[in-house]
Amino acid sequence: MRRQFVNDPEDVVPEALEGFAAAWPRHVRWNREPSYVLRAEPASDKVAVLSGGGSGHEPLHVGFVGRGMLDAAVPGAVFASPTAMQIRAASLAADTGRGVLHVVKNYTGDVLNFRIAGELLSDEGVRSDIVLVDDDLATDTDDPDGPGRRGTAAVVAVEKVCGAAAERGADLSELVELGRRVVSGSRTLSVALAAGAHPGQSRPSFELPDDRIEFGVGIHGERARERRAFGPRRALVPDMAAPLLRDLDLGRGDRLAVIVNGLGATHDLELYGLFGEVKALLEDVGISVARSLVGSYVTSLDMAGCSVTLVRADDEFLDLWDAPVSTPALTW
Amino acid sequence: MRRQFVNDPEDVVPEALEGFAAAWPRHVRWNREPSYVLRAEPASDKVAVLSGGGSGHEPLHVGFVGRGMLDAAVPGAVFASPTAMQIRAASLAADTGRGVLHVVKNYTGDVLNFRIAGELLSDEGVRSDIVLVDDDLATDTDDPDGPGRRGTAAVVAVEKVCGAAAERGADLSELVELGRRVVSGSRTLSVALAAGAHPGQSRPSFELPDDRIEFGVGIHGERARERRAFGPRRALVPDMAAPLLRDLDLGRGDRLAVIVNGLGATHDLELYGLFGEVKALLEDVGISVARSLVGSYVTSLDMAGCSVTLVRADDEFLDLWDAPVSTPALTW
Amino acid sequence: MADQISPAHADLWVRGFAAAINDADDHLTDLDRRSGDGDFGTNMVTGLRRALAALPEHPDSPGAPFQALSDTFLSHSGGTSGPLFGMWFRDFAKAGHGTPALTLAGVAEAADRGWATVTRLGSAKVGDRTMVDAIAPAAESLGRSTAEGLSLEEGLRAAAEAAEAGAQGTSELLGRKGRTSYVGDAALGAPDPGAVAIGLFFRAAHASVTDGADGTR
Amino acid sequence: MADQISPAHADLWVRGFAAAINDADDHLTDLDRRSGDGDFGTNMVTGLRRALAALPEHPDSPGAPFQALSDTFLSHSGGTSGPLFGMWFRDFAKAGHGTPALTLAGVAEAADRGWATVTRLGSAKVGDRTMVDAIAPAAESLGRSTAEGLSLEEGLRAAAEAAEAGAQGTSELLGRKGRTSYVGDAALGAPDPGAVAIGLFFRAAHASVTDGADGTR
Numbered sequence A, B: 001m002r003r004q005f006v007n008d009p010e011d012v013v014p015e016a017l018e019g020f021a022a023a024w025p026r027h028v029r030w031n032r033e034p035s036y037v038l039r040a041e042p043a044s045d046k047v048a049v050l051s052g053g054g055s056g057h058e059p060l061h062v063g064f065v066g067r068g069m070l071d072a073a074v075p076g077a078v079f080a081s082p083t084a085m086q087i088r089a090a091s092l093a094a095d096t097g098r099g100v101l102h103v104v105k106n107y108t109g110d111v112l113n114f115r116i117a118g119e120l121l122s123d124e125g126v127r128s129d130i131v132l133v134d135d136d137l138a139t140d141t142d143d144p145d146g147p148g149r150r151g152t153a154a155v156v157a158v159e160k161v162c163g164a165a166a167e168r169g170a171d172l173s174e175l176v177e178l179g180r181r182v183v184s185g186s187r188t189l190s191v192a193l194a195a196g197a198h199p200g201q202s203r204p205s206f207e208l209p210d211d212r213i214e215f216g217v218g219i220h221g222e223r224a225r226e227r228r229a230f231g232p233r234r235a236l237v238p239d240m241a242a243p244l245l246r247d248l249d250l251g252r253g254d255r256l257a258v259i260v261n262g263l264g265a266t267h268d269l270e271l272y273g274l275f276g277e278v279k280a281l282l283e284d285v286g287i288s289v290a291r292s293l294v295g296s297y298v299t300s301l302d303m304a305g306c307s308v309t310l311v312r313a314d315d316e317f318l319d320l321w322d323a324p325v326s327t328p329a330l331t332w
Numbered sequence C, D: 001m002a003d004q005i006s007p008a009h010a011d012l013w014v015r016g017f018a019a020a021i022n023d024a025d026d027h028l029t030d031l032d033r034r035s036g037d038g039d040f041g042t043n044m045v046t047g048l049r050r051a052l053a054a055l056p057e058h059p060d061s062p063g064a065p066f067q068a069l070s071d072t073f074l075s076h077s078g079g080t081s082g083p084l085f086g087m088w089f090r091d092f093a094k095a096g097h098g099t100p101a102l103t104l105a106g107v108a109e110a111a112d113r114g115w116a117t118v119t120r121l122g123s124a125k126v127g128d129r130t131m132v133d134a135i136a137p138a139a140e141s142l143g144r145s146t147a148e149g150l151s152l153e154e155g156l157r158a159a160a161e162a163a164e165a166g167a168q169g170t171s172e173l174l175g176r177k178g179r180t181s182y183v184g185d186a187a188l189g190a191p192d193p194g195a196v197a198i199g200l201f202f203r204a205a206h207a208s209v210t211d212g213a214d215g216t217r
C-alpha cells in the first residue's frame, strides 16, 4: 500500500503551503485566502511574472518565487487548476503597474482559468498576457481542434528566462515574445516506472507490469498512450532523446539547455546517470549542452519516473539563464 | 517490483558521478580514480573541509562541495564507506597547507577508513582531524563499548557551519571544536513508510505491514528497533520531536535550526506539512525555530520516509549558517 | 406580473435556480457520469451553497445577486463548468449593475454577451454537446421576443422553453468538447448536464417574475 | 637457509600468502558465514589478486611488496578486514623500507607495530575473537625468538605456529567486535576467519625462507 505523511487529504495543500512559507520567510509569503504565494519583498517597477497550476508538482511553481524568477505563484488543489479568482487576486497583488505575465502549462482547466483571470484583470485595467507552455511531445497530434501538447518541465526554463528578463526591465510584450520563443524551441518526453498516488489514496493511479514502462507519461497520473519494454537506461536514453532532436530539427552546432527531471521518487543517482548519457548522446551528434538542470523540479507526487527536456539556447537565452536567481528551489 | 533507471548496478555510482560533474562544471570536478569530488576552483589558504561516506544518500555529500561548504567529498559504493586511499588522495588534493577537517558520520566502516586516512596523511606531514557526527537518537544506548549513535542529517549542519568558518579562516583546531559543539547540540529521529531498494534489486530492504511504520530507521536500509502504528502526521510529529527535545534538554527561550529531511521518495508536500507541525509544536513550548532546511538532503535511496533534526543554534552558529554558500545542492 | 427585474426579482431568480439545481443534484450527476466524470451535480450544488451564503441581504441592483454568484463560482468552483458558469453569471451581473431594474432587452443582451463569453473561453459551437446548445437558442429567443415586443413574462417563458428544448436536443449529439468527447456514442440518449442546468437557469428566471409577482418574498 | 629477508624473499612471502588465501577461499568464506556476513574469503581473494598485479617486478627493498599489498588493500578493499589488513601490511612495508634485508628483529618490530595499529584502529583486545587473537601470540613469539637469538627460520616457524594456535583458539571465543558480536554463540566451534588468515600470513613467511632458500624464484 502507498502511504504518506499527511492528515486529512484535503488539507494537504494548505498545510504544505503554510510550512513552505514558514521555511522560507525571507523569500516568500503565503496569502491563505485566496491562496497564492508572493515574494517576501515585492519587486517594484517591473512586469510581474506569475505562474500557477495544480499542486503535487512541487517545487513547481511556489519554489520558484523570488528575485530573478516569479513574482507570484498560484497553487490549485492537487492536480487541479487554481481558480480564476485566485489568479486574479495574485495578479493584482503582484502588479506594479507594468502588467502581469502569466506562464501557463497547457491543460484545459489551467488555460480556462487563466483566460478568465485575464478578462477579469482587463476589466480592472490591469494588463496581462499568457505564455502557453506546451512542450510534451508525447501529446503532439495533428488535430488543430485538439487540446495540443501538454505543458511540463520546459516551464522551468520559461519561468527562469522570463523572470530574468522582467528583472532587467523588459515590458510585457517583449516577455511574451521571449517566452513563446523559448516554448517553441522546447520539447519534453517523460517516462514512468511506477505511478504516484494521491495523498490519502492507497493505490497508485495506474499499475505497470514488471517488464513495461509508461512511455510518454503525463504529470497528473494519467497513463501514456504507449507502453514499452523496460530495459537498461542506456537503451532508454536514445528512445527519449532522438524524437526530441527530430521534432526540434536540431543538428551539429546547435546549443541546448537540458533539463533531466525526476518525477518524484527517482533518485539523484539515477537522474545524474541519465543526464550523463543524454549529454554524451547529444555531443556525439555535435550538439552542445550549454546549460543543464538535473533534479526533481516538476514532480507528479511520488511517481517513479523522469523527463528529458531539450531547450534551444541562443546567446540571449544563455545570458538570461545565467542571470542571478534567488528562490527556494533555484538559486545562483 | 521496484525498478530504477540504471545500467549495471555496479556502475551506478561512477556513472552518476560522471553525470553530476558534467551537470555542475562550474562548481565541481570529479577525479575518477581514486574517486573523489573537488571544487572546480580550489580554495587557497584555508583549512580544507572534507566529508564522505557511502553513496545512495545524494545530494549528500557531493552536492555540498563548493564555496562556503566542502572542499572535497569522497563517495564510496552504495551504502559502503570510501576507502582510506580515496580519502587520503582527496585530502592531499584539497589541502592548502593548513590541514584537513574530516566530517564523518558515525558508522564503523567510515570511522575506520577515515582514521586510517588520517594516519596515512600524518605520515605524509598533512594534518587532519575528525568531527564525528552521531546525531541519531534511535541508536542511543548506554553501552560505552557499543558503536554509539549513528550519523545522519545533522551532518549537513556541521558541513555548512564548519565550511563557513573555514572560509573565514578558522584553523583546524577551531573547526574541530566548532564541529563537535554543533554535533553535541544535534539530535535526529527518522521514520520510514517503505524501505528503499538497492539499484538493480527488485525488493526493498524490508517489508512493512500497512498499519505500521519503521520508527527510528537508519539510512542504509537497516530496519529500526521498533515498529509503531501508522497514523496521521499530526500524531507522528510529537512522537518524533518530543524525545529530541528531551535528549537535548531544550526549553523555553532556546533557539534551533530544524532540518526536516526526506529519505528519498517523500514528496515536498509531505515534508512542508511536517515542518509546519514541528515548528508549531516547538513554538508552543517557547522554543524558536531560528533557521530551517526542508527537503531531501540526506536520502536512503528511494526510501519513503523522513527525518527530523534539531540543532541548537547560538549567535555564532546562526552567523555561520547565514554565511554565503554556493554548491549544487545548497546555495544562498 | 412584473415587467422589469428588480433587485428582489434577481434575488429570487438566483435562489430559485439554486433550489432547482439542488433538487436535480442526483440527476445531473448521473448525466455527467454517462458523459463525463460524474462530478457536475456536486460541483454545482457546492458552488451554489457557497453563493447563497454570499448573497447580499439587500441587493442594491439586479446585478448584485449575479455578481455574488459569479464571484463564488470563479473563486471556488473547479472543473470546466465552474469557471464557465462563473463567467456566464458575470455577464448578467454586468447587465444589472447601475440600473434599478432589468428589462427583457437587458436580459437578452446579458444572454448574448454570456454566449459570446462562453464561446470565446471554451470555443464550443452549437452542436458540440455542451451548455452552448441551451444558451444559444435561449439567447436567440430572447432577442426575437425583445424585437417582437413581448412582455417580460412571455419572453422569459419562451427563453426557458428554448433552453430546455436545446438541452433535450443534446441527447442526440456526439460530444466534441470537454470530457464527453472521450466517451463517444456512450453518452447518446441522455442530455448534456451543463445544457440541462442552463434550462433550469431560465426556468428560474421565469418563475421569479410569476411566483414572486411583486418582487418581494 | 637465509638469515635475512631480502626483497626477493619478501616477494615470495607475499605471493605465497596470496596463494594460500586463494586455496582457502571457500573455507574462509564459510567461516565468515558462520560468524559474520560471508564475504571475507571473496574480499581477501579480490584484494590479493589486485595486489599481485601491482607487485613491483624488481622490488628494491623488502618493504616494496608489502607496500603494494598495503596500498591495494587501502585503495580497494572494503569491509572491516580490508582496511585493517591494509594497515597491518603497511607496518611491514615501513619496517622493510630503506634497508636491503629484514632481520628477525625487524619482522618482530613490524608485527609489534602492526598489532598496535590494528588495536588502535579496531580497538579489539585479545579474546574478542578477531584477527588480534592470532596477531598477538605471533608478535609475542617473534619478540621472544629475537631475544633468545633464534635463527630467522626458527623464529618464523615459531611465529606461524603461535598464530595458528591463536587462530584455532578463537573457536572457543564469543565475538565482541565486528559483525560476529551479533551472532552470539552460533559461531562457537569454528575459528575466526581473520585470525586464520593471519596464521596463513606467518606460515607464508616461514615458507618463503625455506622453499626459496636462496631468495630467488
Ligand SMILES: Nc1ncnc2c1ncn2[C@@H]1O[C@H](COP(=O)(O)OP(=O)(O)O)[C@@H](O)[C@H]1O
Binding pocket: C032, C036, C037, C038, C039, C040, C043, C078, C079, C080, C081, C082, C084, C118, C122, C123, C124, C129, C130, C131, C132, C177, C178, C179, C192, C193, C194, C195
Ligand atoms: N468547451 C466547453 N464549452 C462550454 N461548455 C463546456 C465545454 N466543455 C464542457 N462544457 C460543459 O461542462 C459540463 C461538464 O462540467 P464539469 O463536470 O464541471 O466538467 P469536467 O468535470 O469535465 O471538468 C458539460 O456538461 C458541458 O456542458
Ligand SMILES: Nc1ncnc2c1ncn2[C@@H]1O[C@H](COP(=O)(O)OP(=O)(O)O)[C@@H](O)[C@H]1O
Binding pocket: D032, D036, D037, D038, D039, D040, D043, D078, D079, D080, D081, D082, D084, D118, D122, D123, D124, D129, D130, D131, D132, D177, D178, D179, D192, D193, D194, D195
Ligand atoms: N574491531 C576489529 N578489530 C580487529 N579485527 C576485526 C575487528 N572486527 C572484525 N575484525 C576481523 O575482520 C574479520 C571480518 O572481516 P570482513 O568479513 O571483511 O568484515 P565485515 O564483512 O564484517 O565488514 C573478522 O574475522 C575479524 O578477524
Ligand SMILES: [Mg+2]
Binding pocket: C032, C036, C037, C038, C039, C040, C079, C179
Ligand atoms: Mg464533470
Ligand SMILES: [Mg+2]
Binding pocket: C037, C039, C079, C080
Ligand atoms: Mg471533473
Ligand SMILES: [Mg+2]
Binding pocket: D032, D036, D037, D038, D039, D040, D079, D179
Ligand atoms: Mg564479512
Ligand SMILES: [Mg+2]
Binding pocket: D037, D039, D079, D080
Ligand atoms: Mg561485509
